[in-house]
Amino acid sequence: MLLNRILQVCLVLGCVNGLATAAEPVNIGSQRELFVDDHVVDKVEGDARLDLQQPVPRDVALVTSKPWEGNTCAYYTVFADTDDFGKAIFRMYYRGSNYNAKRRDQTHRQVVCYAESRDAIHWSKPNLGLVEFGGSRENNIVWDGAGSHCFTPFKDTSPNCRPDARYKALSQVHRSGKPHHAVQGEMTVFAYKSPDGIRWTISDGPLITKGDFDSQNAAFWDPYAGLYREYHRVRVLRKPGGEVVVGGRPAYGGFRSIMTGTSKNFLNWTSWTEPQVLEYTDDLGEQHLYTNAVMSCPRAPQILIGFPTRLLPEQGSRVEPILMASRDGRKFKRWDKPVVPEDAPADRKGNRSNYLAWGLVATPGSDREYSVYASESYLSGTDTRLRRFTYRVDGFVALRGGKRGGQLITRPLKVAGGRLEINYLARPGGHVRVEIQHADGRPLANFSADDCDPLVGDEIARFVTWNTDGNGPFSTRPIRVRFEVKDADLYSFRFVSGRSSR
Incomplete structure (x- = not known):
């Protein structure tokens, strides 16, 4: 009897010790x-x-009505910066492209366009004089050629960044370095650099080969972790027998997913040797996620947040941005309710008509507000629009x-x-x-x-x-x-x- 009592006490103490271990402080x-x-x-x-x-819809920030822009402009990127005089400036980059639905082809080559703002509300398109289009250089084009389809830049805040590469970008390019639409075969990711965010050159490539890449391939310096992170699109097909096929034509029929990698120098990426598909801690199941829009959370850099675009093929291929968050950059919790619903406020029901831009900026003059941007009216007229939305600070x-x-x-x-x-x-x-x-x-x-x-x-x-x-x-x-x-x-x-x- 005594032995049984002793065993019972030991079991209880073991359970208590187990609870204490499970409740290790954060x-x-x-x-x-x-x-x-x-x-x-x-x-x-x-x-x-x-x-x-859900952020509050505000006024339209940008209309893509120029001849070199059009109704399929996409993959908007926005970030805060300072100009040569130390004054605040906001930079925006996006694809200029147009599609003729009747002919089922593009009406002009794809280019990368640039806009800027002093208040994150009103945007202008400067005549940069860099690239010829239609016999004139009076336009806001900053890049023309390989990578124009999904050129995604950022300002590098790494303390070891060289001045000639203060601005960097990733984009999809064929392994040969030619534009993705000019050749068939394996697509890869190349890197770009710029000293001023305006004049760009291809710096390195191919950097990453595992993936599909025909989307907004985001990269940035993570100051909390002290390394670069990148996120790109990939298809993942899970076969009935348990086999998992990742990337390329063999994975067609699978879910559009997100892959990630890290680098200490922006040249050697774990995505080359050990690419990792994102995992999720929620119970939402597999979903088609097209873009990712992952970034460091402002005011809480230990957290990564993302606004991936959820594609709903069974609902006419409509799209909606959602929120997800992570502590380690690979395992994310997703929230099911869309961040920007279709009726916020109009023209977001079509395919690709409701992407959230990559970037979140503090609205000047307000310590209570973030500005984010979402596209609308894709492929439904002669141009597209980008609308500003506002979040309360920390208010996700x-x-x-x-x-x-x-x-x-x-x-x-x-x-x-x-x-x-x-x-x-x-x-x-x-x-x-x-x-x-x-x-x-x-x-x-x-x-x-x-x-x-x-x-x-x-x-x-x-x-x-x-x-x-x-x-x-x-x-x-x-x-x-x-x-x-x-x-x-x-x-x-x-x-x-x-x-x-x-």
Whole structure:
């Protein structure tokens, strides 16, 4: 009997030890955390849910009505920059192309066009005088030739970047270096460079050979990981017997998917030797994802976010952008609800008529708003349009509390400071309250929800206080955070050091 009791106690202790191991604290330090994935989330209860946010449609930013543009302009890229005088400037690149549906062919060669803006709202097309089109160089064309189909540039912020390659790009090119439409056979990815974002040359290639590439092949410097990342399109066919075919004609009939690789120098890519297809931590199943639009999350660079285009072949090949997020660059959580629905606001029901541009920029003059851009009216008239949309800062996913109120409890966290800053919106009559708990769920003395001064109104950065005190011993041991939301939305939080005052 005694032996049985001892065995039972040992089993219980083993289970407790197992639970402790499973609840290892997540070290977030002073990083801002968003609710775009489950990284810090333990559970959501009551009248609360994690709710995908959709950006607000604004005015049309660009119309592709020039003779060298047309009704199949696509693969827009937007990023923030500074000019030679240190003033803010926003750069945009896109394919100039046009298609005659009756003749079923292109009406002119594909080119790469450029536009710029000082406010991310109003855009102009400068006459650059670089490329001849229709007997004139008065146009905004920056590239003409191999890679014009899906030329995707970025500004390289690596500390080791050479001045002559401060701007880089990837695009689909035949292995021989000729334009993809001029020859048949294996397509690859080549690299481009520019000292100023205007004058471009092919620098290296082929860099990547495993994939399909006829889409927006995004690359960028990831400052958090200290390396370059690239994302490109590939088909993946899973056969009934378990065989998986990746890329090329043998994979036709499979799902359009996304492949990734990394590099330390933008020349030698893991995509060449060890290409990796993205994996997903959600339960949405396989989906056709055409573009990827992956980037570092602003204000939270430890997170990668993407806005891939979901293709729905069974619904007339319509498309819609969705949101996905990752911590390691390969495993992503996808959100099912479209970021930009078809009715936001019009002309996005056709094939390729609803792509989100690659790029997200802070709107000048506002610390509360991001600008993003989505295409519309593809192949339905004589031109296409790019419309601006706006997100609240950090506002990709909200912890939304209803009128009855609910809560989110985090996993155990290791934090770097004693002040908690949150980004939230409380509707009239609503509020946010916060409780700091021990790792086992017991409230810390003086930091319970009842001690919390209710947060009302609408704040991008507000420090939480408990009985007017906003500084606590939170960094000395692992803690949990219980966010109580009643008729309110919570978008992000972070812990910082120092004293606070109301």
